[in-house]
Amino acid sequence: MTSKPATSPFARGDITNFAVLMTLAFLVIPLTIPNGYWYSSILIPWLCLALAAIGQQIVMGYAGQLALGAAGFMAAGAFACFNIELRIPWMPFGGSLILSGLIAAAFGVLFGLPSLRVRGIYLMVATLASQFFIIWMIDKFGWFKNYDTSGIITAQDIVIFGYAFTAPLQMYLVVLVVVTLLTILAINMTRGSVGRNWMAVRDMDIAAESMGISLLRTKLQAFAISAFYCGVAGALFAFTYLKSLEPVAFDIKLSFQILFMVILGGLGTISGAFIGAAFILLFPVVLNTVGNVWFHGMVDATVISAVEQVVFGALIILFLIYEPLGMAKLWENIRARMRSRSVPKAEVPRQQAS
Amino acid sequence: MMQARNFPIGAPVLEVKNISLRFGGVKAITDTSFTVYKHEIRAIIGPNGAGKSSLLNCINGIYKPQEGKIAFKGRVLDQISPNIVARQGISRTFQNLALFKRMSVIDNILVGRKLHMSANFMEVAFQLPKARAEEKANRARCEEIVEFLEITDIRDTPVGKLPYGLQKKVELGRALATEADVLLLDEPMAGMNVEEKREMCRFILKVNDELGTTVVLIEHDMGVVMDISDAVVVLDYGKVIADGPPDTVRSNQDVIDAYLGVAHD
Ligand SMILES: Nc1ncnc2c1ncn2[C@@H]1O[C@H](COP(=O)(O)OP(=O)(O)OP(=O)(O)O)[C@@H](O)[C@H]1O
Ligand SMILES: [Mg+2]
Numbered sequence: 001m002t003s004k005p006a007t008s009p010f011a012r013g014d015i016t017n018f019a020v021l022m023t024l025a026f027l028v029i030p031l032t033i034p035n036g037y038w039y040s041s042i043l044i045p046w047l048c049l050a051l052a053a054i055g056q057q058i059v060m061g062y063a064g065q066l067a068l069g070a071a072g073f074m075a076a077g078a079f080a081c082f083n084i085e086l087r088i089p090w091m092p093f094g095g096s097l098i099l100s101g102l103i104a105a106a107f108g109v110l111f112g113l114p115s116l117r118v119r120g121i122y123l124m125v126a127t128l129a130s131q132f133f134i135i136w137m138i139d140k141f142g143w144f145k146n147y148d149t150s151g152i153i154t155a156q157d158i159v160i161f162g163y164a165f166t167a168p169l170q171m172y173l174v175v176l177v178v179v180t181l182l183t184i185l186a187i188n189m190t191r192g193s194v195g196r197n198w199m200a201v202r203d204m205d206i207a208a209e210s211m212g213i214s215l216l217r218t219k220l221q222a223f224a225i226s227a228f229y230c231g232v233a234g235a236l237f238a239f240t241y242l243k244s245l246e247p248v249a250f251d252i253k254l255s256f257q258i259l260f261m262v263i264l265g266g267l268g269t270i271s272g273a274f275i276g277a278a279f280i281l282l283f284p285v286v287l288n289t290v291g292n293v294w295f296h297g298m299v300d301a302t303v304i305s306a307v308e309q310v311v312f313g314a315l316i317i318l319f320l321i322y323e324p325l326g327m328a329k330l331w332e333n334i335r336a337r338m339r340s341r342s343v344p345k346a347e348v349p350r351q352q353a354s
Numbered sequence: 355m356m357q358a359r360n361f362p363i364g365a366p367v368l369e370v371k372n373i374s375l376r377f378g379g380v381k382a383i384t385d386t387s388f389t390v391y392k393h394e395i396r397a398i399i400g401p402n403g404a405g406k407s408s409l410l411n412c413i414n415g416i417y418k419p420q421e422g423k424i425a426f427k428g429r430v431l432d433q434i435s436p437n438i439v440a441r442q443g444i445s446r447t448f449q450n451l452a453l454f455k456r457m458s459v460i461d462n463i464l465v466g467r468k469l470h471m472s473a474n475f476m477e478v479a480f481q482l483p484k485a486r487a488e489e490k491a492n493r494a495r496c497e498e499i500v501e502f503l504e505i506t507d508i509r510d511t512p513v514g515k516l517p518y519g520l521q522k523k524v525e526l527g528r529a530l531a532t533e534a535d536v537l538l539l540d541e542p543m544a545g546m547n548v549e550e551k552r553e554m555c556r557f558i559l560k561v562n563d564e565l566g567t568t569v570v571l572i573e574h575d576m577g578v579v580m581d582i583s584d585a586v587v588v589l590d591y592g593k594v595i596a597d598g599p600p601d602t603v604r605s606n607q608d609v610i611d612a613y614l615g616v617a618h619d
Contacts, residue, residue, distance in 0.1 A: 008489060008490060008493070185480070193473065196457070196464055196468075202454075204454055209436040210439075212441055212469040
């Protein structure tokens with residue numbers, strides 16, 4: 001780390017990293033991967049879930065509120081988007097996405113209210129109510145599904161400036177643009193005064209309050225922004241990955257998966273959301289491939305899925321105990337070790353903690 | 355020892371009037387009154403459990419006294435919560451460190467600038483000129499504080515990894531960053547060696563002298579108290595048993611009996 005005073009929270013290296021990632025995502029991948037499978041089964045769901053994980057990260061990793069129910073907000077966003085597209089035909093797709101996020105954010109504020117009273121595991125249980133309430137509401141009132149009785153509603157095509165984005169690569173680009181924008185905004189917030197207020201509330205709420213931070217405003221803001229991200233992610237997930245709208249796709253299992261993404265990826269880092277999402281998404285695929293290639297299908301699919309559960313459980317416990325900062329931190333450590341091999345150790349005084 | 359001061363002691367700024375605070379059956383504070391004057395360094399002393407921290411917590415809005423009033427700059431602080439009190443111009447440190455452990459030193463101090471930063475989350479998210487300008491200005495201010503406290507070399511370290519003495523310094527830095535009119539310091543030098551205590555005294559005196567900050571400080575070390583305070587209030591079992599200049603208080607028989615007799619250092 002540098003020892004020179006910083007005037008902004010951004011380092012020069014960030015811009016290089018950003019340029020490399022953008023070239024990769026917008027040029028290299030589209031030019032080298034012609035296969036639709038990669039887009040529609042891996043890259044698109046990865047980006048959508050990473051976006052939801054950023055939402056979970058904001059409320060849990062930054063603001064320190066143990067909330068569970070990201071999938072509920074995703075469902076709110078998805079069905080909001082469906083209804084806006086259906087009922088307000090002139091609305092551009094970007095506008096639908098923003099409105100969907102805002103509707104989810106309203107639910108976020110509502111279900112964030114318990115955080116002003118309870119914390120920890122109790123808050124987790126309280127926020128879980130959002131999950132059940134939102135899904136129940138969508139199922140209960142036919143209006144949300146436009147009185148469709150078949151159970152599965154097809155999502156509308158994404159039309160932007162009169163042009164339909166329906167091919168896998170096209171949808172990937174739509175998702176990529178949205179996720180990139182929202183990621184940049186999230187980084188700006190978390191590295192600026194907004195993120196400092198969240199982290200202050202997370203680390204020591206009494207002290208945060210004594211510095212003039214309103215716990216009420218800060219917590220509800222985190223819940224709202226978190227739900228906004230989940231809402232947009234849900235809309236994208238439904239419109240580009242599932243291509244349909246069904247409440248069961250947003251069940252409690254998905255909420256837990258998003259929670260695990262954040263824990264494994266690393267609490268309190270934006271990159272952790274992407275790493276965690278990739279891991280949770282790819283791990284079963286890799287395990288299946290290994291099962292098929294090494295054991296030539298001799299291992300039963302149920303065994304593989306059982307192994308998957310066990311390994312996940314073990315990993316989560318290990319990370320919680322040994323590296324609460326997750327894979328993002330591991331990666332950082334590895335990079336730091338490689339760098340310190342070439343450069344002499346920085347002269348940071350190492351004092352013994354008492 | 356004091357030469358002519360830049361900020362001579364002025365009018366009452368903080369008035370504690372007949373405060374009583376009970377926790378169930380425990381009477382932490384009983385009918386306590388005292389006045390802090392503008393620009394003074396006021397020490398609160400007393401044996402363990404005398405109610406000193408509870409008193410600061412009442413002023414700061416963490417505890418709500420069952421009886422009595424606290425007036426700040428002539429206005430009664432009622433319906434108080436810590437963040438409202440902070441907005442009025444009172445900042446503090448805590449007896450048991452209350453830092454943001456996973457944040458770096460500079461970020462901890464930047465949180466102290468909270469009330470000087472007004473860009474909303476949209477302005478920050480889109481890095482609009484207002485957000486950028488205030489971030490830059492406030493960072494510069496925090497760098498000055500870091501330099502003043504001589505902790506530049508650790509400013510990017512997460513505070514949780516620092517030794518106790520340095521954490522105490524960071525907490526002082528965070529309180530200084532608020533530029534509050536009144537600083538409440540709860541045992542800022544506890545657990546420090548003589549050298550470190552002397553350094554902390556220097557910081558406190560300097561802030562008081564250069565910015566005119568009023569300081570209310572809880573301290574067990576009588577040497578320190580005699581050296582830096584303008585006035586001392588002594589609490590015992592939640593009651594004021596003496597109030598006045600250090601020399602008078604030191605020779606007060608009640609104080610000698612109640613406090614000095616059982617002092618632990
Ligand atoms: N939150 C609380 N709940 C119950 N009792 C409390 C609480 N805070 C303080 N007390 C009690 O109030 C009394 C005064 O405590 P306080 O912490 O104010 O003392 P103190 O003068 O700061 O002591 P020390 O020098 O040990 O810091 C003690 O008897 C303490 O047990
Ligand atoms: Mg105390």
